[in-house]
Amino acid sequence: MTTHIKNIPEAGVPFPISEYGRRLERVTAAIEKAGLDALLVTSHGHLRYLSGYHGFGAYFAPFPLIVIPGRQPIYVVREFEVSTVQAESWINDIVPYAQQQDFAPVCAEVLRRYGLQAGKIGFELGCWNLAPADVNGIQAHLPDMEVADATRLVASVSAVKSPLEIQAMREAMALTDIVVRTFQSSLREGVEEVQVCMNIQQELFKAGGTLYEAPTLVFGERTKLSHGSPSRNALRKNDPAIMEMAGVPKHGYVAGLVRSAVLGRNPETESLHSLAEEALEYAISVIKPGVTTGEVDAAARSVITRSGRPKVFRHRTGYQTGIHWLERGNLSLEPKAVERLEVGMNFHMPMLLFSETGRICGCSEQVVVTDSGAEILSSTPHTLYYA
Known part of the structure; x- marks a missing residue:
């Protein structure tokens, strides 16, 4: 591992430079296949995937990593963040800009420097961290540039x-x-959601990890909240409990899970969770190379449809994951999706169902596509836990 800045604890890229070279080579091949002259990578997860830098410094203007076939990538970043980008990435060519209004002219000048002022440039138009004003600003300086949607590249x-x-x-x-x-x-009677969350944080700290931001952890009536954060709400007898959380190692990859529990008995939760398990297991069973992402989603939906409770399922069956939890624009197991599964693909499959009273429960798995099907990564059962 190498960085531009030495002797900074916990800095540096988490993987060998050769791994980033492999990723860049495959992205460059995809750029050429798409007929693009260059790609501006702006989503945080994709920046981390290609450079090692987490990208979070780009909170008021993009930090595009400009990938041009045949050249080393160029990072256009805010001047304030240059030292962090140097320490946490392997990129050598870093071009700074000072203020938000400087972003567009500086980025346009970099493209012009490489003869791309009239090129076909890919932008991640459907991802976070790129606003229409950013694209319009660059195009105002390069009126002959052709903007192409490269969200999925x-x-x-x-x-x-x-x-x-x-x-x-x-x-x-x-x-x-x-x-x-x-x-x-x-889980015990009287314990508060925040107390359970604190217990989790302590155990992760002992194991060398951290808790992924914005955890979902709710009890009782608060299980009606689809992404409810822990509160001072206490667990009562026969209450359901649900979590969607993840521990995060230093390298930043995330493998989140959904798990549900009941303190005592709760027929509503038990019935719904049984259906969630069946739908999840059937969807996993159809996974193999060549199957489409839409076919996996259809498998889960077929179980829900047969149950006679179609309104309990209100979202997709799963999504691509890895660096961070997910990125907008990533592959999705959803109706009519056409991407074909390949060996090595990884998906989070949260089967979360809504009861007739509005409570949510369910389970999930993280799976990797293998030659023969799907490998489940977790060692904790997705069955309903009785406390």
Whole structure:
């Protein structure tokens, strides 16, 4: 591992430079196949995938990594963040801009420098961290530039993970399994959601990990909240409990899980969870190379339809994951999706169902597509836990 800035604790890229070279080579091939002259990568997850830098400094203007076939990538970043980008990425060519209004002219000048002022340039138009004003600003300086939507380009490459990435997902799952076991062992009458969350954070700290931001952890009536954050709400007898959380290792890969529990008995939760398990297991059973993402989603929906309770399922069956939890624009297991599964793809499959009273329960798995089907990464069962 190498960085431009030395002797900074916990800095540097988490993988060998050769791994980033492999990723860049595959993205470059995809750029050429798409007929693009260059690609501006702006989503945080895709920036981290290609450079090592987490990208979070780009909170008021983009930090595009400009990928041009035949050249080393160029990072256009805010001047304030240059030292962090140098320390946490392997990119050598870093071009700074000072203020938000400087972004568009500086980025346009970089493109012009490489003769791309009239080129066909790919932008991640459907991802976070790129506003219409950013694209319009660059185009105002380069009126002959052709803007192309390259939202899925990096996603389609990063969907197929290398052996190093699969190992990273295993390490992430080992931490998330600690989250699940601590969640389950903490459930008792009177315990508050925030107390359980604190227990989880302590166990992750001991294991060398951290808790992924914005955890979902709710009890009782608060299970009606689809992404409810922990509160001072206490668990009562026969209450349901649900979590969607993940432990995060230093390299930043995330393997989140959904797990549900009941303190005592709760027929409504038990019935719905049984259906969630059946739908999840059937969807996993159809996974194999060549199957489309839409066919996996259809498998889950067929179970829900046969149950006679179609309104309990209100979302997609799963999505590509890895660096961070997910990125907008990544592959999705949803109706009519046409991407074909390949060996090495990794998906989070949260089967979350809504009861007739509005409560949510369910379960999930993280799966890796293999030659023969799907490998489940978690060692904690997705069955309903009785506390």
